[in-house]
Amino acid sequence: MISTKVTIAGVEWNNPVTTASGTFGSGMEFADFMDIGRLGAVTTKGVSFTPWTGNPVPRIAETASGMLNAIGLQNPGVEVFVNRDLPFLKKYDTKVIVNVCGKTTEDYLKVVERLGECDVDMLEINISCPNVKEGGIAFGQNACSVEEITRQVKKYAKQPVIMKLSPNVTDIREMAKAAEAGGADALSLINTLTGTKIDIHKRKFVLANETGGLSGPAIKPVALRMVNQAARSVRIPIIGMGGIMTGEDAIEFLMAGATAVAVGTANFRNPMATAEVIEGIQTFLVNEGINDINEIIGCVN
Amino acid sequence: MISTKVTIAGVEWNNPVTTASGTFGSGMEFADFMDIGRLGAVTTKGVSFTPWTGNPVPRIAETASGMLNAIGLQNPGVEVFVNRDLPFLKKYDTKVIVNVCGKTTEDYLKVVERLGECDVDMLEINISCPNVKEGGIAFGQNACSVEEITRQVKKYAKQPVIMKLSPNVTDIREMAKAAEAGGADALSLINTLTGTKIDIHKRKFVLANETGGLSGPAIKPVALRMVNQAARSVRIPIIGMGGIMTGEDAIEFLMAGATAVAVGTANFRNPMATAEVIEGIQTFLVNEGINDINEIIGCVN
Amino acid sequence: MAVYDRALIISQAEAAPGIFSMWLETEKIAKEAKPGQFLSLYCGSEDKLLPRPISICEISEDRTALRLVYRVAGKGTKEFAGLKAGDRIDVMGALGNGFPLSGSKVKAILIGGGIGIPPMLELAKELDCEKSIVLGYRDLTFLDKEFIPYGQVYLSTEDGSCGVKGNVINAIEQNELQADVIYACGPTPMLKGVKAYAKEHNITAWLSLEERMACGIGACLACVCKTKDTDHHTHVNNTRICKEGPVFLAEEIEL
């Protein structure tokens, strides 16, 4: 019997695969295509305290082996999440990770506080969204503010806290260490790389927001490098993501030092992508004669 | 008659297309496939004072719409360059840009000094190579050291100085401004993004150097964003690069604010890539009824 | 319920320069498909990740196959145009709400503009009432002959080479067409015109919208359009075109 169980900040997942925030809604729409209960965890779209309208359209653009998005964290707010989406998710045998966003520290804390009353397994704090003017990435590009917001969130959080880091930094190790110093229970990375695209016939940016976040296989080499650097710098577990399309891609992240992985953009190419990643991991373990997935975590280091 | 002439730091190029350093050797090998004289400028592989051996192999790996390289700046040193490669390049009606690398500030200055005696049109100072342990990127990730090395180089340089910036930074605008403050005549960006790849069967990094620089269409959105940010932050001209495969790609960089562009990884897919980019630019100008390429530079801003 | 399928291409032909007509065998999707719904088509080449939304143009009588008519607009549609009978393509569908079929008592105008024309064909077949069909083109026409069995067809072309010179509204006005309900699909400027026209004449108008999509199933919020009222799902004045649309009552959305 092969074991794919992993434990992140005391929470045991059936397998190391979750969804990347914002690419899977709250799971409802994907339930037509796959059994959500097969996932190690579901990570929700970013949830703020009040409803957010997001950015004007066009919000996305395709790029070579990647895509840009500037959704701008549109979401119905934490109350709708708690009353509509959470009960849906709780029907499945999977962990629930709520991705939290805010424009000010207070915003984050109010959501964290509200979720403290709910049956949620983990919190993922998005301090790295490149698509909102205030908050988001501003918190994630400076080691002091990463440490400070982590410390604040930890004060209020009833669940283990995953800090989601931005790749748009000179040294990811500093940010990882700052989050750890602030008390983070785990890290997730990478969020998207800021990029843009121009419509040369219209002579303007394709996205209404001008810039957006680059995701997909294009960024995988950068994501893997950062996950590896972070894993070598901190003791807390890491959820790795960025361009994972297959089980083999996921294995690369595990070997680089991630304890779990998230599948994002791949969901748009194939709504069964997460299930196929789980199967691909299992096939690899069988073929290589590995009995416990934990054996390969960080094995390149 | 359509004009594709651009002027960078007082040097007039017949068209805005050059080669990205390290992807075209000193041009000799590509002369079998195209007329090098058609290029606006040839940018050479990095040249150091003494011969460099570079990194162990494997030095490259393919990634989705991109590649990783960790050549490590192998080169025969400035004397061989001056005596063998430069005379070859001077046979063509194109500008010659020499890419300069070093491990210490002194290293750079010695090369710059030696080239001052030579018939070279411009110098490109590579302070952004992620593949050498000392020098390279270390200079390019901190605004103070960018400004300082620029100032030093400018003291010794007899030719206009282009500072080549690293994308592995939190804020490219700071680096651009620092180079401008140090006296740079132009900027070029982006160099490669640091990334990695793992061989899951061997359970080790694919590259002997562990990490390498990511280039190719995968990074184009990031490159375009940084070129646009830099163009909005400084007054000196910019040579844009990162994933340019076609004339349309080049036009995107010009519209983002670059005065010229460099074609790199595309040369490996197609040895006539630079010539085809030049033709593609011309076709676009004709189709859109643009008489002077300078009309579209920075037009999205 | 939307399903993902590896559909078989039954036929592929160039219907007009740059416009292709393709029949797909996909019983799972065809059996419950409705006019105005669309499919997500996936590219085989791995550098293109996002699905291409293409409307259902016709549903085969035995409901095992779907016809798509599409214009080669970029890299993805170019790839599709290169596929041949016997090849397979990944598709998801049927997506979106589709056009609501009004009863047989009403008078309807069906308006298609450019590449918004294809979805009107299945609608024309299924709508059981008096129909005027107005098709607007830039210059070259396509698919227009196929509408003849289903109603009176009026054409407009920008260059006047065929039918009324001008746009679809010009064609409606010049032909003095009357209606209780309008169904329209086409470029945004046309839809704006239709919305204004319908409001002025107090006609119910159903508009089919376009927007860039990533998931196609309502999960990513890429494809929103502004709404007059707060949307029941998003709780803001924004609704998902791929899920709540692509067909909306003109008065409920902002263009």
Added chain:
Amino acid sequence: MAVYDRALIISQAEAAPGIFSMWLETEKIAKEAKPGQFLSLYCGSEDKLLPRPISICEISEDRTALRLVYRVAGKGTKEFAGLKAGDRIDVMGALGNGFPLSGSKVKAILIGGGIGIPPMLELAKELDCEKSIVLGYRDLTFLDKEFIPYGQVYLSTEDGSCGVKGNVINAIEQNELQADVIYACGPTPMLKGVKAYAKEHNITAWLSLEERMACGIGACLACVCKTKDTDHHTHVNNTRICKEGPVFLAEEIEL
């Protein structure tokens, strides 16, 4: 001189499980090609940018076509295996130096290991001297029958299912083969063994090396191998396999 060509695929067949044999019509390249040279093959899919180096296995008698024999090792070779007669593929060649042909007076051993076997076929055809041909396989053999006209063929397999159990050196020793010159292509461990054997027996050995390539023409310095002496081009102890090689005198390089 190397040229870039859009070659026509004349035929493609699976020669053994996972091993494909493809004939390409490319007069420009074939007319000056030599055994031991290779081609860069480009992928059609835009997500794969780097060329795949594949050795010339045979040159047609009229020098208009080339045969390549390759193993499906990853994404690129998988794409090539899907091409059919009549399709086209971008290629560059002929690249590298090729094997130097020794005169007719000598005794030669040609050694091929695994997917290093194909280039030995054209060499066997062109070498005009007494030849022993030693082919090493893991288990399943391929291409071995085609060598029979050109010399005495000896096989080795790791599992002993065919020929000598063991490697090519075991086959040489067990068959007591003698030579003045050795030509070898195969995996690095095999080449190391050949180098040591040649040194011990004082035989001139030409080895064909492999390394990851980006440009294939000597411009990028991706594909170097360590050399005993300073290389004339690079001025360091590193030489370009794609340009100065892939064939080197064993004593001049470090493995």
